[in-house]
Amino acid sequence: MAGGAGVSGRRSIRARSWGVPRRSRTLAAIVGATLGLSAVVGAAVSGDSPATVERPAVRVAPPTPALLISDSAWLGIKTYGAIDAVQGFEHMLDLASCRRRVTPSCRNYDDHVPITLYEELEWRGRSFHTLVVATGYNDSDQNFRRDVDAIVERARGFGYQRVLWVTLRSNVSYTSPGNAGFAAVFERNNAALREIVDSGVHPELVIADWATYARDQPQWFARDGIHLRSAGPWAAADYISRKLAHLDGRACPLPLEPGGPIAVPCADPDAAEPLVDLQGLYPIGRANPTAGFFMEWEGHGAWPAAPWWL
Numbered sequence: 001m002a003g004g005a006g007v008s009g010r011r012s013i014r015a016r017s018w019g020v021p022r023r024s025r026t027l028a029a030i031v032g033a034t035l036g037l038s039a040v041v042g043a044a045v046s047g048d049s050p051a052t053v054e055r056p057a058v059r060v061a062p063p064t065p066a067l068l069i070s071d072s073a074w075l076g077i078k079t080y081g082a083i084d085a086v087q088g089f090e091h092m093l094d095l096a097s098c099r100r101r102v103t104p105s106c107r108n109y110d111d112h113v114p115i116t117l118y119e120e121l122e123w124r125g126r127s128f129h130t131l132v133v134a135t136g137y138n139d140s141d142q143n144f145r146r147d148v149d150a151i152v153e154r155a156r157g158f159g160y161q162r163v164l165w166v167t168l169r170s171n172v173s174y175t176s177p178g179n180a181g182f183a184a185v186f187e188r189n190n191a192a193l194r195e196i197v198d199s200g201v202h203p204e205l206v207i208a209d210w211a212t213y214a215r216d217q218p219q220w221f222a223r224d225g226i227h228l229r230s231a232g233p234w235a236a237a238d239y240i241s242r243k244l245a246h247l248d249g250r251a252c253p254l255p256l257e258p259g260g261p262i263a264v265p266c267a268d269p270d271a272a273e274p275l276v277d278l279q280g281l282y283p284i285g286r287a288n289p290t291a292g293f294f295m296e297w298e299g300h301g302a303w304p305a306a307p308w309w310l
Contacts, residue, residue, distance in 0.1 A: 172225025
């Protein structure tokens with residue numbers, strides 16, 4: 001298995017710290033991978049590209065360490081073994097069924113209550129540049145703006161320079177425990193998020209518009225419309241990898257189809273409908289050594305090493 005562990009209870013794992021030790025172990029590998037990519041694609045991805053009359057100079061940012069926190073909606077990335085499809089940047093995936101943003105999380109059928117996203121930030125400390133918020137399906141819209149303020153401000157206090165907030169798919173039948181969240185709630189939260197970003201009150205806050213990207217892809221989801229299944233986990237992992245490559249100004253981790261060109265810099269996946277050949281790029285449906293069902297799981301994919309299927 002490519003790193004990580006199932007988690008039956010937070011208290012049993014809190015003694016070990018992932019962030020700084022792994023960063024020091026993989027720094028040389030990350031630099032090597034970046035230099036190797038530069039050699040392949042040339043000046044387009046080397047440190048700075050020169051300015052011209054028509055084009056200003058553009059600095060290509062190196063991969064930045066990111067923490068992705070989700071509820072059960074993206075837990076399928078582990079269940080279906082798509083963790084190695086998260087590529088191009090150092091990362092930690094923290095996926096937990098019933099997780100909420102700030103208010104106490106709901107209780108799973110196994111009587112486990114995961115810690116909230118807000119609490120996760122406290123525990124992780126100063127290890128990451130980017131926070132990816134992929135939770136919210138178990139929350140209401142009553143405190144959404146307050147939750148955003150609290151999460152962004154806490155992330156800022158721990159040195160995060162970017163908060164990438166994933167929109168909630170709203171053309172769904174899912175209703176969260178206690179009827180806290182449902183389609184209309186998710187739509188209102190998405191609208192409020194866009195208003196907050198447009199206001200500029202949190203300059204580091206960026207939208208990853210998964211709701212629009214995945215809107216017309218019901219085959220990626222279970223019947224409730226939010227839980228990933230089949231090709232969906234691969235689509236989500238591929239999407240977030242391309243989104244962060246775009247924001248960093250890096251090359252895409254993969255082409256859109258086998259043998260195709262790698263875009264430099266990576267295009268924003270939110271700018272067009274999904275064009276990725278998931279079946280051609282990923283081993284969907286094959287026996288998978290990284291698959292496994294957990295109610296809560298934390299870990300990372302193989303990057304910068306090659307994924308298991310290569």
